[in-house]
Amino acid sequence: MSSRPPAVPPSPESSPIASERLKKQKAASLVLYIGLVLLALWVVRGFIVVVAWAGVVAIALWPLLHKVSNNRWFRGRTTLLATVFTLLIALLVVLPVGLGIAQALREAHELNDWFQSVRETGIAVPQFVERLPFGAQQITAWWQANLAQPLRDSAAMKGLHSPTVMSLGRHFGARALHAGMVFAFMLITLFVIFQAGPRLSGSLLKAARRGFGDSGADLVAHMATAVRGTVSGLVVVGVGEGVLIGIAYFVTGLPHAALLGLITAIAAMLPFCAPITFGLAALWLLAQGSLAAAIGLAVWGSVVVFVAEHFVRPVLIGNSTRLPFLLVLFGILGGAETFGLLGIFIGPALMTVLMVLWTDLVQ
Template identity: 60%
Template sequence: MIQRKSGEPEPGNKKIQQAASTALYAVLVILALWVVRDFIPAVVWAAVIAIALWPLLLRLEPQRGSRARATIVALLLTAAVALFVVLPFVLVITQAAHETHDFVTWFKQAEANGIPLPDLINHLPFGAQQIASWWQENLARPLHDSPVMNGLHGETAVAFGRHFGAVAAHGLILFGFMLVTLFVIFLAGPRMSENLVKATRRAFGDDGALIASQMTAAVRGTVAGLVVVGIGEGALLGIAYAIAGVPHATLLGLLTAIAAMLPFCAPIIFCGAALWLFVQGATVGAVSVLIFGFVVVLIAEHLVRPLLIGSSTRLPFLLVLFGILGGAQTFGLLGLFIGPALMTVLMVLWRDWVR
């Protein structure tokens, strides 16, 4: 008969202790996540950006670099990300400030005399009479007597302003925490990457580490597909705006690039530019901008972007499209990167299943 050492738990008690430890760890992790729940989006955004810039970080910071160099590299990369996000908004706000005087003058004239009916309305193929009638009733008269403007009473405007201010403040706070988190990730450098790989392999085995690696590649490919293609679309359409004579072509090109980072949003900008050209009587320029814009978007959205994202993960075009659109619908902007990563997991599991 085997003698059990003194103090050694019986097999039944050992299983109970293991189950209790697992439950305790799970409760503590859930509690910790609940405490920091409001900052999880900032951490996830920082992780997405860090994954995208990790190859650059490894080039700038060698495995055995000095602590001072690691800090400088982390600061430079974090500052570059901050400028990349903040600079477009600064340019838009600066340009808007330059146009404030003209807008105030136009608004005062509209408030006193109303907004004339654009000639474009009379040339619409259908609905022109109904639109003209509504315009004459609500906007052609002085705005202080307009039923539409009277409906926008002060309390509504104040409530909207407060809501917008609260959302903007919350976004700025999250952006600040995201930058701090990103700096810490960059400062940890290759050590963090090695520890994450070891922890993943220990928890889920080699298959889990492979899936994590492919999800990382999916996120990196998605960032390249969204950001690089968006910048390319904005640059090409910015040139088209300048040639067609659209005012503030550089600013519109920047706005187009930002919109193009979201799937199928670039047409909002270049269709608006084409409409302005059409109202000004530049029909050829308007049609040219429309045709060129849709050609650029079709090539970028249906060829270049799926190629960049799919080539890094070997995902079919349909799964890339479903991942981007479904992820955005489910998780918001973060879903643009989470969706393709989840589709990668689905594809890996399918390949293992049919192997």
């Protein structure tokens, strides 16, 4: 029989060396992984905003997508379902913008005629100035000296042809083109997310649970709920403000009241942006001599916006996220100030994280 050589026991010195080497390898792997992730993020840095917008829209529509996917017409047809949802999102954005551009082109001829008339004859003093309770004479004298005369040689008219205005026009065109490209890539990303369907959400929750435990997965779910509640609150309140202020447009006799109501609804989806639209409309009424209508529109719009922004919107968002009113308000305004338009949705999600961590700490 062949004898097997006896096993050599591990040296006491070799075990600590191997353990130390393993620790260094794990640390090096972690550094390598982090470096590769940061490099990948730097490569796609121009598309992070696109993915974020697509994620916000997908999170907001996820319950509806899941409900429709169970319908017999769409069961198992993920590509068709993703196509329908993506086209609907595109129409909801492109249709109002297209209507606004078409209306602006129709009004461009009249605006050009008015502009030429102002160059030759100036702007007449509005009738409402004479009915002002005080300051009518001073305003009339200033108007006659500065605006009632032909404006062809005025500094303002000359400034309209300056290189600065041309530069601003080119900058606006470049920004509009960039926004269009971002929207196009967002639709493509959104289609891919919709097509992935529940598999994507399940993978994300599984990765969060594996990396951060059950508490991490719950935190991700809370953040998604916060984003969904924020989108719902912004859309519901925006449509409500647009309808209520649009009724005032009809009552005061403003032209294109339906289009103005649509523009106001879109603006009202952003906090405190609706006053810009009804404020300009009130100024137009004031310039036409309708002092009472202008004051009524301004007062009604201010009341609607105050109630919606300070009470309705925070309650809608707070009920879905279980956030206090102050945290909702700080999340929306602070997020918008820090991250821009996208921060309106990121802010409440971060406040939700803060609230969850605080709850876990005090329990």
